Amino acid sequence: MERESFEDEEVAGLLNHDFISIKVDREERPDIDHLYMSVCQALTGQGGWPLTIIMTPEKKPFFAGTYFPKGRKYGRKGLMELLPQIADKWKEERENIVEISHQVVSETQSRLIANLEGEISAELLDRAFRIYERLFDAEHGGFGDAPKFPTSHNLSLLLRYYKRTGNEQALAMVEKTLEGMSRGGMYDHIGFGFARYSTDEKWLVPHFEKMLYDNALLTMTYIEAYQLTGKQAYAEVAEQIIQYIVRDMTDEGGAFYSAEDADSEGEEGKFYVWRPSEIREVLGEDESELYCRVYNITEEGNFEGHSIPNLIEMTVEDAARRMNMPLAELVERLEASRNKLFEHRERRIHPHKDDKILTSWNGLMIMALAKAAKALQKPEYAQAARRAAGFILQELRREDGRLLARYRDGEAAYLGYLDDYAFLVWGLIELYEATFELELLQTAVELNEDMLRLFWDEEKGGCFFYGSDGEQLFTRPKEIYDGAMPSGNSAAALNMAKLARYTFNAELSQKADEQLKAFAGSVEKYPSGHALFLMALDFTVSAPMEIVLAGDPRKPDMQQMIAKLQTKFLPNAIMMLHPMDGQADAVRSLIPLVQDKVQLGGRATAYICENFACHSPVTDLDELDDEMQL
Structure with missing residues (x-):
């Protein structure tokens, strides 16, 4: 549409005569994109991009569609025909159009009530598994028909389901899919990294665009599969993705760019x-x-x-x-x-690189790098994550602490959305467990508190997509669907449950329960569409496990103990360090559980606490194996 219409003088003349044209970057303003995509779906029964909305000056929409050519073709009306018709209707029947816009707003608001309350239980995990099993493509891996999206959080949920139940089919579905994706053309076998999705069922022909969030989430899942199975091939794919991100998608300040286009020289995939x-x-x-x-x-x-x-x-x-x-x-x-x-x-001429730095997507990459640092015992990955976190907290956090959503060319802009807070907090929690830098956990706690203050719905629970201090659109939506990218509400549920255990905060624990309950009714309708939410549920309903390590992290015995634990797949455990040095008081203040967990006999000591009871402390690696049944 940009080439055909917006840069065309005839179309521009019509637009400028009767309309105020606003072009929205959906990654910079996801609040607008989410809301008006819901409008398009309500009006037309479908959605997609480019998204075309016509609305009243009060921002109330009355017309929606996706692609419109300049002139009529493919059975579609063209803008040259459509725009004058709408302009005439506005002049002649304005009251009717305003009434239609009120009806559209009302219908959209009813569709956006995502938080249908319900009771949460582990049975939702079983129901999701049965749906995945039914949709699974046993020949090529993945779920459903073409186009196939990686949606790796579905696979991460299935890994947890396998660990919970021992169901071999859950693991088999994950492995078949991970192998299919990495062997297919959706994976860049020359320069590494995954394209956005496959246009066919075999994972052969991709839509060649590469997105930061896809590669972050896929790194997470390949790392978790490696931890669970020990298969080196999964670790290699994760390391290759990281190599691509560090080489091609990293700003000189350490943060990560958003995407690379599909086409170069006007041809998709030519590169x-x-x-x-x-x-x-x-x-x-x-x-x-x-x-x-x-x-x-x-x-x-x-x-x-x-x-x-x-x-x-x-x-x-x-x-x-x-x-x-x-x-x-x-x-x-x-x-x-x-x-x-x-x-x-x-x-060759490279595809265009979208060098926007988005707080939310950087949060996901920080999370993935931290997981890789732990699983592969590669501190350089934690260092890359730390640099990115430092950039975000320095450049995309105002003096009053408010997160911003986007940075480019020295300018930070747009008040951060729920995803920015939730994904960054997720990344900081994982990075704390990779480095045991207390400041990271402290910042995660602060940002989570800010998130609840700005986004929490005191009436019905759950978090709105944009903050109470943001531009107020005609309604404040809540997003819970874990689609190509998981929702901020799902990540927030997981974060709150983890931080409540770290800080021993009963009020936050209650909030975590309210968060799950607020959306349980919606999730119950389609469990398999809410994988990260169900990962938070799995964390909550599983027997809680806390691992306290007491000792000097610079000494070999502690490093060996940390490595033993970090390399294992323990999705429902939290790990913390009691350093027994000048920082010990600060650690004890933030993490009350470490209070009486001290180093024994000058040796690295591990305390394994399950179901609210702690086992006898261990100082020997073989004993630790027995204790953890690793």
Whole structure:
């Protein structure tokens, strides 16, 4: 529409004559996007982008749609026909249109009552599993038909369900999907990172746009799968995603950019696809033949006459067996070829990079890096997360403490939304557990308090999407659906439950329960659409586990103990450090549980507390294994 209409003089003339045109960046103003997308769905029965809304000067909408060409085509009215008709109606029948806008507002408000109260129970987890089982694509992995979105929080929920129940099918669905996605063309086998979604059921042809939030959430899930299964392949995918983010999507200040476009030179996917002749030019005859055979790069191609590298038909292990070649040799040769192809591809015209820094998406990446730092024992990942957190807290937090949503070119703007608070707090909690820097947990507590003050609904519970101090639209929606990206309310539920345990705060614990109860009725209608919410529920209804480590984190015995615990999949445990040094008083003040948990005999000591009772302290790693049944 931008190229066809908004930059066209005829269309611009019509728009400027009768309308005030406002172009909204949906990532900078998700409050507007959420609200008016609901309007479009209420008026037309469907939604999507580009989103086109026409409203009264009071911001009350009366017309909605998605794509409109300049002139009539594809059976759609064109703007040249539509705009004069609407302008005439406004002049001649204004009262009728205003009445329609009131009706639209009323209908939209009724649809946005997301918090239907209900009773929460673990049975919701069973119901969600049964829905996932029914929707599962046993041949290719994933759920439902094309297009397929990664929606990795569904998989993270299933990992927790497997840990809770031992149901092998839950784990099998996760593994099939993770393997399918990483072998398909949705994964960038040359430069790493995942595209936004697959247009087909096989994960072969992506919509080539790469989003920060997808790659953050997928890092989380691949890391958790590695912790649970010990399979190195999952760790490798997570590390490759991180390599892509650090290399291509990191600002010099340490924060993370938002996205890379799908197209370059006006063609979708042009940057990412290949022909065999180009591979030969880069690699030479022998290595190109090997690379093309393994990664399915052919003369006929698999995407508009070109080839998207993929491993769908044959894994590297399969290729080594078929070629009677040692696996290590094949891996080494393919990696050498990948590096050459990557260097060659870097000389192409790159897709546009959206270098906005969004607080919410950075929060998700901080969370993912912290999880990777723990699971893989790589402090450099925690350092990258710490730099990003420092940037956000320095550049996107006002002097009065209020978070802002977006930073670009030295300018921070827009009051932070629920997602900004909830995702950043999630990231800070995970980063505390990766580094045991008390300041991170203190900041998480402060931001969570601010979130409740600004967003909490005192009447019905749950959090509104935008703050009480923000621009007041015609209604204040609440979002609970965990779609391509999870909702702020779901993350807030998990955060409140964790922080209540850390700080031993009964009032916050009550708030966490109210948060779950506020949306339980909505979640009950479609449990599988609320994966992160159910992860918070799983955390809440599981036997609580707190792990207190007492000792000097600089000493080898404590480092070994920390590593033993951090590398395991313990989704419903919280871990804290009692350092026994000058910071001990501050730790005891914030985390009352550590009060009487002291180092024994000068050795690193672990206290495992389950179901509100603490086991005998352990100072030996083998004893710790027995205690945790790791």
